[in-house]
Amino acid sequence: MTDRIRISVDAMGGDNGPRIVLHGAQLALRERKNTSYIFHGRQEELGPLLEEFAELKPVSTIRHSDNVIAMDEKPSQALRKGRGNSSMWAALQSVKDGEADVCISGGNTGALMAMATMCLRPIEGISRPGIAAIWPTLRSDIIVLDVGATIGADAQQLVDFSILGAALARALFDDEQPVVGLLNVGTEEVKGLDSIREAARLLSVASGAGFRYHGFVEGDDIGKGTVDVVVTEGFVGNIALKTAEGTARQVGSYVRNALKANFLSRVGALLAGQALDALRRKLDPRTVNGGVFLGLNGIVIKSHGGTDEIGYKSALGLAYEMARSRLIDKIDEGLRQFPVKPATPVENQPEAKPA
Amino acid sequence: MTDRIRISVDAMGGDNGPRIVLHGAQLALRERKNTSYIFHGRQEELGPLLEEFAELKPVSTIRHSDNVIAMDEKPSQALRKGRGNSSMWAALQSVKDGEADVCISGGNTGALMAMATMCLRPIEGISRPGIAAIWPTLRSDIIVLDVGATIGADAQQLVDFSILGAALARALFDDEQPVVGLLNVGTEEVKGLDSIREAARLLSVASGAGFRYHGFVEGDDIGKGTVDVVVTEGFVGNIALKTAEGTARQVGSYVRNALKANFLSRVGALLAGQALDALRRKLDPRTVNGGVFLGLNGIVIKSHGGTDEIGYKSALGLAYEMARSRLIDKIDEGLRQFPVKPATPVENQPEAKPA
Numbered sequence: 001m002t003d004r005i006r007i008s009v010d011a012m013g014g015d016n017g018p019r020i021v022l023h024g025a026q027l028a029l030r031e032r033k034n035t036s037y038i039f040h041g042r043q044e045e046l047g048p049l050l051e052e053f054a055e056l057k058p059v060s061t062i063r064h065s066d067n068v069i070a071m072d073e074k075p076s077q078a079l080r081k082g083r084g085n086s087s088m089w090a091a092l093q094s095v096k097d098g099e100a101d102v103c104i105s106g107g108n109t110g111a112l113m114a115m116a117t118m119c120l121r122p123i124e125g126i127s128r129p130g131i132a133a134i135w136p137t138l139r140s141d142i143i144v145l146d147v148g149a150t151i152g153a154d155a156q157q158l159v160d161f162s163i164l165g166a167a168l169a170r171a172l173f174d175d176e177q178p179v180v181g182l183l184n185v186g187t188e189e190v191k192g193l194d195s196i197r198e199a200a201r202l203l204s205v206a207s208g209a210g211f212r213y214h215g216f217v218e219g220d221d222i223g224k225g226t227v228d229v230v231v232t233e234g235f236v237g238n239i240a241l242k243t244a245e246g247t248a249r250q251v252g253s254y255v256r257n258a259l260k261a262n263f264l265s266r267v268g269a270l271l272a273g274q275a276l277d278a279l280r281r282k283l284d285p286r287t288v289n290g291g292v293f294l295g296l297n298g299i300v301i302k303s304h305g306g307t308d309e310i311g312y313k314s315a316l317g318l319a320y321e322m323a324r325s326r327l328i329d330k331i332d333e334g335l336r337q338f339p340v341k342p343a344t345p346v347e348n349q350p351e352a353k354p355a
Numbered sequence: 356m357t358d359r360i361r362i363s364v365d366a367m368g369g370d371n372g373p374r375i376v377l378h379g380a381q382l383a384l385r386e387r388k389n390t391s392y393i394f395h396g397r398q399e400e401l402g403p404l405l406e407e408f409a410e411l412k413p414v415s416t417i418r419h420s421d422n423v424i425a426m427d428e429k430p431s432q433a434l435r436k437g438r439g440n441s442s443m444w445a446a447l448q449s450v451k452d453g454e455a456d457v458c459i460s461g462g463n464t465g466a467l468m469a470m471a472t473m474c475l476r477p478i479e480g481i482s483r484p485g486i487a488a489i490w491p492t493l494r495s496d497i498i499v500l501d502v503g504a505t506i507g508a509d510a511q512q513l514v515d516f517s518i519l520g521a522a523l524a525r526a527l528f529d530d531e532q533p534v535v536g537l538l539n540v541g542t543e544e545v546k547g548l549d550s551i552r553e554a555a556r557l558l559s560v561a562s563g564a565g566f567r568y569h570g571f572v573e574g575d576d577i578g579k580g581t582v583d584v585v586v587t588e589g590f591v592g593n594i595a596l597k598t599a600e601g602t603a604r605q606v607g608s609y610v611r612n613a614l615k616a617n618f619l620s621r622v623g624a625l626l627a628g629q630a631l632d633a634l635r636r637k638l639d640p641r642t643v644n645g646g647v648f649l650g651l652n653g654i655v656i657k658s659h660g661g662t663d664e665i666g667y668k669s670a671l672g673l674a675y676e677m678a679r680s681r682l683i684d685k686i687d688e689g690l691r692q693f694p695v696k697p698a699t700p701v702e703n704q705p706e707a708k709p710a
Contacts, residue, residue, distance in 0.1 A: 137605065138605050138608055148540055151540070151548060152548075183594060185503055185506070185589070185590055185593040185594065193506060193507075193590065218593075218594075218597050219593065219594045219595070219596065219597025219598035219599075219600070219601060220597040220598065220600050220601030220604070221601065222598055222601055222602075223598070223601030223602050223604060223605035224601060224604075224605075232594075234540070235540055235548065235591065236590065236591055236594050238540040238573075238574065239538060239540065239573075239574045239587075239591050239594065239595050240574065240594050240595065240598045241574065242573050242574025242575040243574035243575065243577055243578070243595045243598050243599050243602075244574075244598050244599065244601075244602040245574070245575050246574060246575030246576065246577055246578030246579060246599075247577075247578050247598075247599040247602040247603055247606075248602055248605075248606050249575070249578060249579075250492065250493050250578035250579075250603075251602075251603050251606040251607065251610075252606065253493060254634055255606075255610055255634065258627070258630040258631055258633060258634035259627055259630060259631075261627075261629075261630035261633065262629070262630060264626045264627060264628075264629070264630075265626065265627035265629070265630035265631070267623075267626050267627075268622070268623035268624060268625065268626030268627030268628075268630075269623060269627060270623070271619045271620065271622050271623030271626065272613070272614055272616075272619060272620035272622075272623030272624060272627070273619075273623075274616075274617070274619065274620070275613040275614060275616035275617060275619075275620035275623075276613055276614075276620070278613060278616065279609055279610065279613035
């Protein structure tokens with residue numbers, strides 16, 4: 001695909017102002033030349049800022065929005081105030097109108113999810129969107145969803161998340177048959193919630209939807225990379241994601257302290273400097289920045305609000321790759337190929353739908 | 356307290372046979388002299404083994420049980436087969452009969468929980484027991500519960516877990532007012548499940564039950580040690596615990612690889628050896644081995660089944676400390692002091708119960 005990827009950016013979203021957003025875009029552009037940007041936000045702020053980024057300016061358009069959604073606004077409030085006239089809404093509208101391939105915002109997650117759902121609407125056959133995280137593991141990156149779009153999920157929604165997550169894995173990892181596991185408290189058949197057991201039943205009788213169902217996985221299977229896609233409901237997924245972030249920071253801090261413990265360890269750390277720098281980059285949360293909203297008629301990436309230009313660069317890189325690999329088409333393929341329409345009991349399906 | 360602490364041990368529980376159990380007990384005895392043991396299991400195996408541990412023998416009794424609960428047995432099956440005549444049941448019975456202060460088993464968690472609940476019964480006022488983990492954090496060890504005793508918890512059960520976890524914190528950490536937080540997906544009032552919101556309301560209007568209620572905490576607050584006791588239901592707690600274990604192993608593996616990356620880093624690792632060894636001990640899962648069953652009329656510790664003698668030693672040390680600090684009395688105090696009897700709506704309480 002040689003077409004230019006057009007990225008719509010909520011330039012006012014995030015905690016650190018629009019400068020780091022534009023800076024990140026310029027860095028991302030250096031890595032992926034055939035990109036163009038639409039920046040949504042206050043013209044009087046963005047105009048002068050764009051002058052500072054000479055490489056970025058020729059491929060960028062500024063679209064004025066008066067209104068900015070605050071980071072602490074409740075979703076319902078944000079919808080009332082910001083529908084139609086905020087930088088967040090306008091950034092989504094660009095995707096809906098077909099003038100951009102993907103939208104990105106570092107703003108308020110709840111507000112972004114509410115607006116994205118209202119503006120882009122869920123894909124037919126998907127009742128609720130999910131947020132997927134790209135999770136680094138001992139094997140390679142994997143997908144974990146839902147990490148907090150909605151609380152609770154029934155069996156059908158877990159099946160939907162499996163189809164959506166598998167499509168994202170196919171788009172990002174160039175793997176035509178990613179392996180999907182359901183997060184549970186044990187690998188024995190008897191354990192877990194009814195919704196998870198029922199989802200397991202639906203997934204195990206189905207096949208050929210662009211993924212292979214592995215079975216149950218436990219919390220420690222995430223870090224091992226046992227499967228390519230870990231499926232769970234949003235409350236558990238969010239707790240797992242944040243607990244892992246906390247643990248990684250904790251162990252990182254232990255390591256730093258150990259290497260400062262005495263004179264010899266400080267010399268040792270100096271000698272091992274290059275390797276430790278590589279480790280630091282590997283653990284840098286900015287290098288894997290961005291939750292992907294899945295299940296809507298359009299690709300939306302949520303960047304961490306508190307990140308810097310490096311974080312925006314990697315979130316924009318993610319946005320580019322998802323648009324380039326035609327994520328939405330891959331989801332559509334997955335939905336058409338899944339032989340058991342989630343909403344229909346298995347016994348009522350005369351035969352698998354042709355792909 | 357100078358009385359001898361009497362520990363009842365299911366010597367047949369665990370994946371690695373009774374030798375490591377006895378070995379762990381001898382190591383634990385060296386650290387805490389005034390201990391005595393009752394080992395439950397097959398006399399023909401335990402008798403000759405005990406001869407190998409000369410220090411242990413004088414303070415130990417062997418109690419014969421024919422039956423051993425298998426690690427993969429379902430709880431219901433285990434209850435049918437092992438009630439009354441298994442090493443696991445007999446180990447619990449010793450606590451019930453008052454001949455031991457605490458029971459420990461490395462066997463099947465589900466079976467142990469089912470048997471412990473049937474043998475020791477829940478404390479009056481507590482509807483369901485929980486499993487608490489001692490979790491190392493950047494600040495100090497904290498308590499997280501429930502990590503998998505039961506799936507799902509209503510508001511009252513979350514309040515119960517708060518009282519139980521706070522009592523454990525008072526027993527282990529010598530802190531008379533430990534701080535309790537409810538695990539949630541956000542710190543804003545609007546987020547989370549109804550059960551968690553209702554528990555928050557009950558906890559915030561109550562006070563003086565031997566703990567202070569902090570509010571909501573998120574997944575990354577666990578590793579930071581934001582509060583002394585993190586309360587959640589068993590599914591989420593189990594996923595959080597195992598995800599953290601997986602992440603710690605993952606980061607540890609990154610560190611090892613970084614320090615083997617090149618010649619300089621290998622020399623560096625050699626120089627920093629002592630500090631890195633200390634780090635390794637800190638991250639060793641065997642040094643914090645043992646889930647505590649809370650809410651029963653007796654103290655029960657579940658050791659990891661796959662651990663070795665070092666793991667058993669630390670689990671037995673935990674058992675000793677809990678018995679010594681009169682955990683059951685502290686739970687009883689907590690229940691009596693909690694001004695709102697969890698089962699009763701707040702508005703029907705004329706006034707706080709005297710402690």
